[in-house]
Amino acid sequence: MSEFTYKKDIFKEYLTFSQDKSFLLESGKTFGPITICFETYGKLNRDKNNCILITHALTGDSHVASHDELDSAGWWEDFVGPGKIFDTDKYFIVCSNVLGGCCGSTGPSSINPETNEPYGINFPIITVKDIVNAQRKLFDFLNINHILAVVGGSMGGMQSLQWSVSYPDFMDGIINLAAPLNLSTEAVGINHIMRKSIMWDPNWNNGNYYGSDFPAKGLSIARMIAMLTYQTRDLIDKKFGRKIKNNIDDFFKSLDAEFEIDSYLSYQGEKLVQRFDANTYLYFTRAMDLFDLRREYGSYAKALSCIKAKFLLVAISSDTLFNISELRRAKDILKLSSVDLEYNEIQSDYGHDSFLVEVDKYKDCISNFLDTLHDEINYRETWKEFEYSTGNI
Numbered sequence: 001m002s003e004f005t006y007k008k009d010i011f012k013e014y015l016t017f018s019q020d021k022s023f024l025l026e027s028g029k030t031f032g033p034i035t036i037c038f039e040t041y042g043k044l045n046r047d048k049n050n051c052i053l054i055t056h057a058l059t060g061d062s063h064v065a066s067h068d069e070l071d072s073a074g075w076w077e078d079f080v081g082p083g084k085i086f087d088t089d090k091y092f093i094v095c096s097n098v099l100g101g102c103c104g105s106t107g108p109s110s111i112n113p114e115t116n117e118p119y120g121i122n123f124p125i126i127t128v129k130d131i132v133n134a135q136r137k138l139f140d141f142l143n144i145n146h147i148l149a150v151v152g153g154s155m156g157g158m159q160s161l162q163w164s165v166s167y168p169d170f171m172d173g174i175i176n177l178a179a180p181l182n183l184s185t186e187a188v189g190i191n192h193i194m195r196k197s198i199m200w201d202p203n204w205n206n207g208n209y210y211g212s213d214f215p216a217k218g219l220s221i222a223r224m225i226a227m228l229t230y231q232t233r234d235l236i237d238k239k240f241g242r243k244i245k246n247n248i249d250d251f252f253k254s255l256d257a258e259f260e261i262d263s264y265l266s267y268q269g270e271k272l273v274q275r276f277d278a279n280t281y282l283y284f285t286r287a288m289d290l291f292d293l294r295r296e297y298g299s300y301a302k303a304l305s306c307i308k309a310k311f312l313l314v315a316i317s318s319d320t321l322f323n324i325s326e327l328r329r330a331k332d333i334l335k336l337s338s339v340d341l342e343y344n345e346i347q348s349d350y351g352h353d354s355f356l357v358e359v360d361k362y363k364d365c366i367s368n369f370l371d372t373l374h375d376e377i378n379y380r381e382t383w384k385e386f387e388y389s390t391g392n393i
Contacts, residue, residue: 003017003019004017004141011039012037012038012063013040014037014104015036016036017036018031025124025125025126027124027125034134035110036098036134036135036138037062037105038095038138039062039063039095039096040092040093040095041080041095042092043092044092044144045092049146051092051144052086052091052148052150053147053149054086055095055135055150055157055160056098057155058226058285059272060156061075061103062097062103066081076356079359079362080093084359085359085362085366086366096135098135099131100131101280102280107119107279107280107283108123108207108282120208120209121282126287127287127291128155128287128288128291129296132167135159135163136170146169146170147171148171148173148373149171149172149173149309151175152175152177153178153179154355155284155288157177157178161174161181162293164307164309168306168309172310172373173309173370173373174311176312176314178314179322180326180327181326181330182292182293182294188289190321191285191288194222194226197218197219198219198281199218201218202215203216203218209278215278216270216273219272219278222269223268223273227269230352231351231353232318232349232350233320234318234349235318235350236261240260240261241260244257244260245258245259245260300337304333309340310340310342310369311339311340312341312342312343312366313334314343314344314345314355314365315327315344316345316346316350316355317346317347318348318354319351319354321351321352327345331343342365342369347361348361
């Protein structure tokens with residue numbers, strides 16, 4: 001029997017469900033209890049038709065934006081808030097830390113009630129579908145059976161794709177920012193290298209490092225590798241060039257002398273180590289590797305033909321992680337599957353990171369798409385009122 005328990009801590013809220021291991025994973029295993037940490041912004045209107053789910057990327061969490069001037073900034077601060085693209089005076093925003101995470105939701109660092117120790121690598125392999133199914137439980141708890149849109153970029157975009165196929169009647173719109181139908185062979189290979197950098201860190205200890213030395217070097221290296229895939233060669237060259245942090249003579253004395261790009265990457269690696277769990281990094285990159293709608297449906301055509309929502313797909317011209325050719329391929333398959341599709345290509349020098357930082361380039365296409373969804377809802381409601389008043393329903 002599945003049940004919900006709930007608690008709130010300042011702005012973060014926690015939902016625990018599947019107390020009796022009743023949550024069925026795509027692997028066929030059952031799992032529980034599961035806690036999902038989530039945050040909400042804005043207010044749900046009377047008709048419950050202004051709700052938007054924002055899904056986070058690889059190292060994101062539920063804290064998509066600040067709640068007031070005393071709160072810390074969120075990872076999409078420029079996009080979410082009063083008067084912004086996702087206007088919290090207009091929309092009710094939900095963002096959860098996904099299953100497998102390390103920021104309040106059940107993941108490898110959570111305590112296994114059977115052993116009273118962290119799960120570590122005894123945590124089950126999860127997929128994007130498992131993540132989405134857990135999010136669906138959250139809406140059951142919130143008593144919301146239909147939402148305006150699901151929005152996500154990168155790994156979040158994969159979640160939006162899975163939502164559109166698994167729960168086609170649940171939303172009016174899908175906004176997928178820079179996520180292909182599956183990872184390229186190169187991207188799978190990069191994930192493999194990042195995982196090995198963690199797993200070959202002596203402190204990883206087969207995932208059982210909790211309470212002892214953290215595999216900081218391995219996770220830091222993984223982050224440095226990732227950062228080079230998130231930005232373009234031209235942008236990195238423009239920002240850093242071949243500038244050196246040390247005196248040129250230092251390069252002839254020590255291997256520790258650094259170029260500016262070296263210092264930047266080291267800083268990014270060290271910063272992630274302060275807030276993210278290495279095992280979660282392993283599980284999330286594996287979930288991204290496994291994302292492939294063909295596994296369940298046999299073909300993309302069969303999977304994508306399930307979609308009923310209007311679909312906004314946004315590609316980034318300079319994305320080196322998810323190349324624009326992959327997004328154009330997704331566009332073609334979505335169209336062939338008769339999806340109501342709007343496709344945009346953002347011209348950017350920022351690469352994959354563009355959807356996180358270049359708010360002005362996304363404002364019009366996202367705002368116009370949301371306005372279209374609103375217009376269609378208003379039309380449906382007006383038509384219902386007319387039919388009711390005329391006795392046709």
